[in-house]
Amino acid sequence: MRQILIIMCLWIVPSLLWAIGTPESVRKFYGGMVDLEKASDVNMANRIQQTMASCFMASDKSGIELTIDGLNTMPSTLYTMKLHTMIFREKSLKVSCNVINTELVEQPDQNGIEQKKGAQHYVSYIKKDYTRNDGTSSYNDLVFTLISNGLIVSMENTTEDRNSKTPRPSEDNERLSLEQLRAKAAYCYTKKDYVQAYEYYEQLVKVAPTDGDAAYRIALLTFWRKGCKVKYKKKKLAEEKAKEYIDVAIRYGSDEIREKAMNVRDNWNNDNVYF
Structure with missing residues (x-):
């Protein structure tokens, strides 16, 4: 009995050690879309939008470049403003979101034991539904978060469902920043x-x-x-x-x-x- 307990501890403790919660920036951004529907006035909606914009890493106020949800490429700050308009002002969009899980993004190292220790990013898998007058569209999002500052460095849609297949980031490399390249390189390595x-x-x-x-x-x-x-x-x-x-x-x-x-x-x- 004692041996069984020891074996169970050896299996459970590492699992708990590397269990990962949803990064705060991811929680705030996706929670912000839902909060915009509930906002009671313009000031509250503006504060929510500003909080959402602050979830992204950037060297200036414009944020990172995004191509997402079938929209034209735009800075993340402009993206949050567009969501503010559609969800709060126009009432033309309703959103439901579900964070599936978050994983460490590992990188090649001398041996497998050290990969998690050297991880620099998280990747979160999000399922979201957009409901408009013409129906409901479902998206599976990949969101990369930098561990050192907790901010989102990349966000994109994937056509894959996390519950059935492993999503892959898009291969549009021309707009990738250095931090996005690091995240995506490590992500692909993690997925072999x-x-x-x-x-x-x-x-x-x-x-x-x-x-x-x-x-x-x-x-x-x-x-x-x-x-x-x-x-x-x-x-x-x-x-x-x-x-x-x-x-x-x-x-x-x-x-x-x-x-x-x-x-x-x-x-x-x-x-x-x-x-």
């Missing part, structure tokens, strides 16, 4: 879509050549030839490129990344590939 993950990491190191973290992640993928077997058909070529990336990680990475990268390089040079 290594080809798409590798493409995102390649974009990231191209637009940010001094990003030590990105160089470290793509170095590992290249060495393992995960997502790049077509590009590096010979293992030797992949290893040579991986060592170039790892040198960049050592040169530009944070203290933590530099230490990891040096450890990886030493093991590669000594043919001690234990991961």
Whole structure:
């Protein structure tokens, strides 16, 4: 009996340790759409819209670029204003939302144990229904949240249902910011879509050549030839490129990344590939 209890604890404790609640910014944004329907006056509706706009990460007041809900591409602040107009002022839109779950977005590391520890983003899956005069439209949203500040860095619709298939982010890469690239690269890696993950990491190191973290992640993928077997058909070529990336990680990475990268390089040079 005692052995059974110990085994159950070993299984339950890690599960509880990594259990994730809905990020506050996600809860506030989607809750704000529902609150707009209940707003009793303009001042209250304006405050709700401003709270919704503050849920997004941005370098200025316009927010991040969004292409969502069949609308034209627009900044997130303008998107919340449009929702304010349709839901509160015009009463032309009713919304119901359900947060399905939130997961850590992992990244490649030396071994699986450290992936969760190094995660930088959450991804939340949301089911929402928009009811207009012409009927109801259902959307499945992917929302990426930066762990360090809790703000939304990317939001988009997916045609997949979280309950049936794993959603994939869109492949419209031209408008992606650095933080969005990091989130989507790690997300695809988490879902074992290594080809798409590798493409995102390649974009990231191209637009940010001094990003030590990105160089470290793509170095590992290249060495393992995960997502790049077509590009590096010979293992030797992949290893040579991986060592170039790892040198960049050592040169530009944070203290933590530099230490990891040096450890990886030493093991590669000594043919001690234990991961």
